Amino acid sequence: MTDILLHGCNGRMGQMIAGLAAEDPEVRIAAGVDAWTGRENPFPVFEKIDDCDVKVDVVVDFSNAGAADALLDWCVRTKTPVVLCTTGLSPEQLARVEEAAGETAVLKSANMSVGINLLLKLLKEAAPKLAAAGFDIEIVEKHHNQKLDAPSGTAVALADAVNEACGGAYHYVYDRSQVRQKRDGRELGISAVRGGTIVGDHDVIFAGTDEVVTFEHRAYSRAVFGKGAIQAAKFLAGKPAGRYDMSDVIG
Numbered sequence: 001m002t003d004i005l006l007h008g009c010n011g012r013m014g015q016m017i018a019g020l021a022a023e024d025p026e027v028r029i030a031a032g033v034d035a036w037t038g039r040e041n042p043f044p045v046f047e048k049i050d051d052c053d054v055k056v057d058v059v060v061d062f063s064n065a066g067a068a069d070a071l072l073d074w075c076v077r078t079k080t081p082v083v084l085c086t087t088g089l090s091p092e093q094l095a096r097v098e099e100a101a102g103e104t105a106v107l108k109s110a111n112m113s114v115g116i117n118l119l120l121k122l123l124k125e126a127a128p129k130l131a132a133a134g135f136d137i138e139i140v141e142k143h144h145n146q147k148l149d150a151p152s153g154t155a156v157a158l159a160d161a162v163n164e165a166c167g168g169a170y171h172y173v174y175d176r177s178q179v180r181q182k183r184d185g186r187e188l189g190i191s192a193v194r195g196g197t198i199v200g201d202h203d204v205i206f207a208g209t210d211e212v213v214t215f216e217h218r219a220y221s222r223a224v225f226g227k228g229a230i231q232a233a234k235f236l237a238g239k240p241a242g243r244y245d246m247s248d249v250i251g
Helices: 012-022 065-078 091-100 114-132 153-165 223-236 246-250
Strands: 002-007 027-033 058-061 082-084 105-108 136-143 171-173 187-194 200-208 211-219 242-244
Touching: 002 012, 002 223, 012 027, 012 223, 027 223, 058 065, 058 223, 065 082, 065 091, 082 223, 091 105, 105 223, 105 246, 114 136, 114 153, 114 200, 114 211, 114 223, 114 246, 136 153, 153 187, 153 200, 223 246
Parallel strands: 002 027, 002 058, 058 082, 082 105, 105 242, 136 187, 171 187
Antiparallel strands: 136 200, 200 211
8 A cells, every 4th residue: 555645735636535545455645735725634644745744655746836845845844756837937946856765766757647758769760760760750749728838848848759750850940920931851840839729649650751640649538647646656655765756657
């Protein structure tokens, strides 16, 4: 049994993970951390991470960037592994993540979906071969109309996986509306669509002469991210200090 401290337990993702964990006999939410909302939880909830005195095997974090510093300090002090799912961290905070990984196990990924992380792995194998054959590369991501950032962190991670596999040969283009010229063969286009309640769609398009190869991922529910986080927590519990990501989880 893996005992989890759910950091951000009263948020949308926190409640989803709590529900998924309740159906998984291999994990248990032993405690939570979040501001008081009046919500009743079947586990003790602390308003501040420093107040938590419950022994756990791993932290799963779906909170906000403002809470990341105190969380990392606590994990380092208590030598507790952490699955860090919060996005929007500053460069200084990202540097702190790397420092913390020297003291405890830290898993951070741009996307917790097992499918997306398998896609990243497949792209690293396919991209060099298709690029060498002259295929142009475009990424199109779609998300709900409440998403603040564009392009998505996942779209950038997909682009980075392709570019790194191709030796850094590409430069990213986010907008062609102000330029009237033919497409540069070393462009990697990234486009964002915002509308409705789209959870997350990502297409990586390799367009060649008379043929197109497309790698697609569709998230129909945020549960895919919660399932991935729980899988990561099982993996990370008991691991030595170090920096991990979802590629380590899926093998």
